[in-house]
Amino acid sequence: MEFDLINQFFAPLCRPLHKSDKGIGDDAALMTPKSGYQVVTTMDTMVEDVHFVKGAEPYHLGWKLLMVNLSDLAAMGAEPWAYSLAITLPESLAHDVSWLQAFAQGLTKANQTLANPIPLIGGDTTRGPLTLTINLQGQVKQGQAILRAGAQAGDKLVVTGTIGDGALGLAVLLGHEGLSLNETQSKGVLRKLHCPLARSNVASFMYGAVSSALDISDGLLQDLSHLLQGGSLSSQDRLGAHLYLERIPLSSAMKQYFQVSGDYSKILSGGDDYELLMSVPEENWQVFQQRCQSIGQPVYEIGEVVSNPEIRIYENGLLRRDLNELSGFKHFK
Amino acid sequence: MEFDLINQFFAPLCRPLHKSDKGIGDDAALMTPKSGYQVVTTMDTMVEDVHFVKGAEPYHLGWKLLMVNLSDLAAMGAEPWAYSLAITLPESLAHDVSWLQAFAQGLTKANQTLANPIPLIGGDTTRGPLTLTINLQGQVKQGQAILRAGAQAGDKLVVTGTIGDGALGLAVLLGHEGLSLNETQSKGVLRKLHCPLARSNVASFMYGAVSSALDISDGLLQDLSHLLQGGSLSSQDRLGAHLYLERIPLSSAMKQYFQVSGDYSKILSGGDDYELLMSVPEENWQVFQQRCQSIGQPVYEIGEVVSNPEIRIYENGLLRRDLNELSGFKHFK
Numbered sequence: 305m306e307f308d309l310i311n312q313f314f315a316p317l318c319r320p321l322h323k324s325d326k327g328i329g330d331d332a333a334l335m336t337p338k339s340g341y342q343v344v345t346t347m348d349t350m351v352e353d354v355h356f357v358k359g360a361e362p363y364h365l366g367w368k369l370l371m372v373n374l375s376d377l378a379a380m381g382a383e384p385w386a387y388s389l390a391i392t393l394p395e396s397l398a399h400d401v402s403w404l405q406a407f408a409q410g411l412t413k414a415n416q417t418l419a420n421p422i423p424l425i426g427g428d429t430t431r432g433p434l435t436l437t438i439n440l441q442g443q444v445k446q447g448q449a450i451l452r453a454g455a456q457a458g459d460k461l462v463v464t465g466t467i468g469d470g471a472l473g474l475a476v477l478l479g480h481e482g483l484s485l486n487e488t489q490s491k492g493v494l495r496k497l498h499c500p501l502a503r504s505n506v507a508s509f510m511y512g513a514v515s516s517a518l519d520i521s522d523g524l525l526q527d528l529s530h531l532l533q534g535g536s537l538s539s540q541d542r543l544g545a546h547l548y549l550e551r552i553p554l555s556s557a558m559k560q561y562f563q564v565s566g567d568y569s570k571i572l573s574g575g576d577d578y579e580l581l582m583s584v585p586e587e588n589w590q591v592f593q594q595r596c597q598s599i600g601q602p603v604y605e606i607g608e609v610v611s612n613p614e615i616r617i618y619e620n621g622l623l624r625r626d627l628n629e630l631s632g633f634k635h636f637k
Numbered sequence: 638m639e640f641d642l643i644n645q646f647f648a649p650l651c652r653p654l655h656k657s658d659k660g661i662g663d664d665a666a667l668m669t670p671k672s673g674y675q676v677v678t679t680m681d682t683m684v685e686d687v688h689f690v691k692g693a694e695p696y697h698l699g700w701k702l703l704m705v706n707l708s709d710l711a712a713m714g715a716e717p718w719a720y721s722l723a724i725t726l727p728e729s730l731a732h733d734v735s736w737l738q739a740f741a742q743g744l745t746k747a748n749q750t751l752a753n754p755i756p757l758i759g760g761d762t763t764r765g766p767l768t769l770t771i772n773l774q775g776q777v778k779q780g781q782a783i784l785r786a787g788a789q790a791g792d793k794l795v796v797t798g799t800i801g802d803g804a805l806g807l808a809v810l811l812g813h814e815g816l817s818l819n820e821t822q823s824k825g826v827l828r829k830l831h832c833p834l835a836r837s838n839v840a841s842f843m844y845g846a847v848s849s850a851l852d853i854s855d856g857l858l859q860d861l862s863h864l865l866q867g868g869s870l871s872s873q874d875r876l877g878a879h880l881y882l883e884r885i886p887l888s889s890a891m892k893q894y895f896q897v898s899g900d901y902s903k904i905l906s907g908g909d910d911y912e913l914l915m916s917v918p919e920e921n922w923q924v925f926q927q928r929c930q931s932i933g934q935p936v937y938e939i940g941e942v943v944s945n946p947e948i949r950i951y952e953n954g955l956l957r958r959d960l961n962e963l964s965g966f967k968h969f970k
Contacts, residue, residue, distance in 0.1 A: 343669075
């Protein structure tokens with residue numbers, strides 16, 4: 305079964321990397337790294353009924369699976385190189401041509417958003433409950449990766465786009481009432497939920513400009529806290545932050561929802577946004593902002609890193625200590 | 638949850654690779670390849686109720702998960718470098734300390750069979766039906782990887798150990814009757830099923846000696862057919878083989894089972910053996926055999942590659958055309 309599937313739907317996603325490289329068809333894939341580069345590896349899994357609902361559009365699954373991995377790589381300032389796919393399919397989907405085709409199409413279209421699309425180089429196809437894993441490889445010049453560690457007190461906190469739309473999209477998908485969105489707004493946040501866009505375009509600008517970065521997948525406060533801990537696994541915060549609510553970029557849908565509900569939870573702890581959160585030293589900010597603008601990528605300053613190790617949230621100059629509680633996880637990740 | 642789990646059970650499996658490298662705790666892992674080396678990547682998934690039974694020993698799962706990936710890497714003649722783990726756990730196991738501990742212990746012990754144990758560098762922990770994926774990275778000197786393609790008519794077909802024990806172990810596990818094994822034999826084949834040993838020790842000898850290789854995971858005939866197709870996905874056989882049944886190395890358990898049953902299917906199409914199948918040019922055979930013996934690794938000549946594109950199976954000089962049918966898959970892989 306594995307070979308049939310690979311042949312029909314995934315083989316078109318593979319292309320040679322380098323003359324001496326080997327992709328699908330051997331026990332392992334073989335890739336030649338660029339001289340003076342390091343290898344960057346990330347892996348993300350999506351499970352039915354946990355990360356997506358039963359019956360979800362296969363196109364969206366393929367798109368999002370690749371994008372969430374690309375987002376991790378972008379957060380490291382690395383360029384995408386190649387990916388492997390481990391796909392566990394239930395009996396009902398294993399021979400569903402239209403499902404497989406749409407899933408492969410989602411991968412393809414997500415890949416085509418890259419300046420240099422990357423090949424599928426291998427993986428594993430198994431039978432079982434629908435579970436999708438990508439291992440994505442990237443490359444970055446030796447010593448130029450952007451880590452979670454690196455922020456300094458005084459750095460600006462910067463994001464690449466509107467926050468909270470993933471969570472609002474999920475509320476639309478689950479049919480929550482009282483969201484007060486019009487059709488265009490609902491469609492917009494659903495699109496952001498299903499087809500997020502990794503900020504791969506920014507990755508090449510980050511070295512020398514950005515002191516630390518990660519992507520917002522768990523929620524703004526949760527991920528900010530990871531950034532302030534510098535990627536260390538200890539719970540000891542080393543730095544703190546001031547966050548200014550009125551500066552956080554919001555979509556028209558989120559503005560509408562917020563106006564009616566006054567609910568900050570989707571903005572502060574929603575997750576599933578895949579925007580980058582970066583710390584940018586004051587002296588680099590103007591040039592970095594201009595370079596991002598030159599490729600049509602807006603960046604927004606939403607706060608700053610401080611030495612006092614706690615997160616303080618301000619709204620129009622007033623401290624909103626009550627909002628610090630909003631750091632629950634949206635899902636188990 | 639992800640961080641808690643990683644911290645407690647998986648963090649001890651991570652160790653720094655290189656001074657400038659980063660493992661778990663960032664968006665992606667960062668690794669510095671050796672100059673003049675290529676990167677080799679493989680990925681294998683194990684799903685409950687498909688690749689292992691419900692209630693399987695977590696130690697065995699951790700061991701086997703790493704070993705099946707190491708086996709793919711060994712078949713490429715590559716040295717192991719680092720691995721990522723995507724683990725999807727049901728609620729019942731996510732907080733089961735003894736399960737998690739034993740699983741991590743299985744990974745650790747399998748890793749310690751390597752001359753140079755490798756670090757766990759990242760992955761993803763998700764909730765859902767038990768599904769285990771490892772992405773394993775290796776390195777190999779530029780141009781020295783052993784591919785499935787490369788066999789020539791006249792090459793010897795060589796395996797690294799007894800064949801069919803994985804399938805016989807599965808029959809014991811499933812309580813099949815009429816196997817006629819004593820307790821020691823049953824334990825032996827169960828051990829081979831649960832705790833196979835990848836032939837990583839041979840990998841460094843392969844370049845210059847072996848013209849092609851793969852590991853026997855789907856079954857001897859099926860994998861031989863892949864080798865003869867040279868890893869190409871087309872069904873057009875380019876080469877053929879003569880296989881001599883009486884030369885295939887068998888465990889005492891398999892000899893016993895075969896004597897009673899006369900059943901060749903576990904030997905020829907059992908799979909789950911993780912021995913290497915290699916083609917070795919005549920002129921390299923003696924030196925290769927001696928180098929393997931010098932590290933205590935037996936190698937067995939079981940046939941030869943021929944130009945006529947079909948597989949002919951002989952038993953004590955007699956053609957056994959009837960056995961060619963035995964090429965079914967044991968599982969979906």
